[in-house]
Amino acid sequence: MRVVTYNVASLDGRIGFPDRLLLAGDERWDAIATRPGVTLADMEALHAPQAVLEGSGSLVARDAPPLDLPAPAGASGLHTDFLPEGTARWFVVVDSRGRVRWEYKEMGGWRLLVLVAEATLAGYLAMLRQESIPYLVTGGDRVDLALALRRLHDVLGVTTLVSTAGGLLNGALLRAGLVDEVDIQFVPGIIGGPDGPSLFEGFAGPATRLEPISFEDQGEGFFFVRYAVAERV
Numbered sequence: 299m300r301v302v303t304y305n306v307a308s309l310d311g312r313i314g315f316p317d318r319l320l321l322a323g324d325e326r327w328d329a330i331a332t333r334p335g336v337t338l339a340d341m342e343a344l345h346a347p348q349a350v351l352e353g354s355g356s357l358v359a360r361d362a363p364p365l366d367l368p369a370p371a372g373a374s375g376l377h378t379d380f381l382p383e384g385t386a387r388w389f390v391v392v393d394s395r396g397r398v399r400w401e402y403k404e405m406g407g408w409r410l411l412v413l414v415a416e417a418t419l420a421g422y423l424a425m426l427r428q429e430s431i432p433y434l435v436t437g438g439d440r441v442d443l444a445l446a447l448r449r450l451h452d453v454l455g456v457t458t459l460v461s462t463a464g465g466l467l468n469g470a471l472l473r474a475g476l477v478d479e480v481d482i483q484f485v486p487g488i489i490g491g492p493d494g495p496s497l498f499e500g501f502a503g504p505a506t507r508l509e510p511i512s513f514e515d516q517g518e519g520f521f522f523v524r525y526a527v528a529e530r531v
Contacts, residue, residue, distance in 0.1 A: 299451045300458045302479040303468045304341050306331065311496045312489035313464065320356040320464050320495060330487030335520045338406070338462065341481070347458040349388040349450060350408055353467035357391070357398050360466075364396045367421030376423040377416050381432050381453070388454065392467060394440045396422030403431055411454075413441045443474055465499030472498055472506060477527050480508060486519025 305313050308330060318324045338350070389408035391398065394415040403410050412426060415437040426433050434453065436446035450456040461468055461477075471477050482497065508525035515521055 299447050299456060300345075300478050301447065301461065301471065301476050302341075302345055302347070302458070302481055303461045303463075303471065303477055304336075304338075304481040304483075305462065305468070305497055306335065306483040306485060307497055308487045308489045309484055310488045310490060312491075312494040313497060314495045315489065316491065316493040316495070319358070321352070330489075331485040333518070333520075335483045335485065335516055336481075336522045338460075341460055345458055345460055347387075347460045348454070348456040349390050349411075349459045351390045351392070351459055351461040351463055351467070353463040354391060354393040354395070354397050355466055356464050362397045364419055365399055365422055365425070367396070367419065367425050369420040370424045376420050376427070377418070377435055379434050379453070380423075380427055381434070382430075385455070388450075388456065390450065390459075392441050392443075392446075392463075394418050394437065400426075400429060400431060403429070413446050415440050415442075443471060443476060447476060465496045469498040469500045472527075473500075479511070480525045480527065482523050484521045484523065 307313050314320045315324055315326060341347070386409040387407060388411045389405045390411050390413060392413045394413070394417065396414070396419050400410065410431055412431060412433040413436050414423065414433050416435060417439045423433065434446065434449055436442055436449055447459065450459065461471060468477075507528045509528045511524035511526055513521065513523050
């Protein structure tokens with residue numbers, strides 16, 4: 299599977315503010331990104347992905363606990379895949395801890411699918427089934443990203459995935475050697491501060507060398523850059 303990370307970032311590599319969820323929107327960010335640059339629709343045209351990946355940390359606070367949902371009686375069988383028939387474009391979210399209470403099943407034409415683990419609480423899985431939200435079991439204590447990508451390919455036919463996730467998930471993908479390309483839309487601003495979410499976080503592995511694919515000056519201080527992941531050094 300081909301994996302591309304895509305983020306919109308300030309010139310100091312921040313992708314948001316520490317007191318606001320990444321998918322919640324922010325007027326401070328709008329003051330920096332004063333016009334559209336490369337959009338997700340543009341990324342669809344460029345890469346034709348069958349799946350977009352997000353982490354639960356883009357939807358709930360990093361310290362949010364698992365949902366307090368009772369396990370149903372006779373909960374056996376919940377820790378197996380729950381998938382619909384047919385094909386779709388997938389909005390895939392990693393949520394092995396069961397922290398997101400879903401209020402939608404589709405996002406911009408992408409059907410929601412949750413990646414869970416064998417340790418995910420039965421009450422959460424029962425809620426997903428009750429709401430007809432598909433999920434894949436892709437790990438033991440937590441989601442195994444390499445296994446998750448293999449299963450997305452083998453079970454759902456995903457050959458290209460674009461991760462629009464935050465730095466923790468993108469960092470985990472990079473650390474595991476699963477990223478093929480890094481695409482960044484830079485906007486003309488600097489956020490600063492020690493706690494804001496950044497492009498790649500928690501990346502404690504070897505340094506990663508990138509090779510430039512393209513550089514686009516979009517005017518007014520906006521730049522779109524694409525890099526191929528070359529090797530770890």
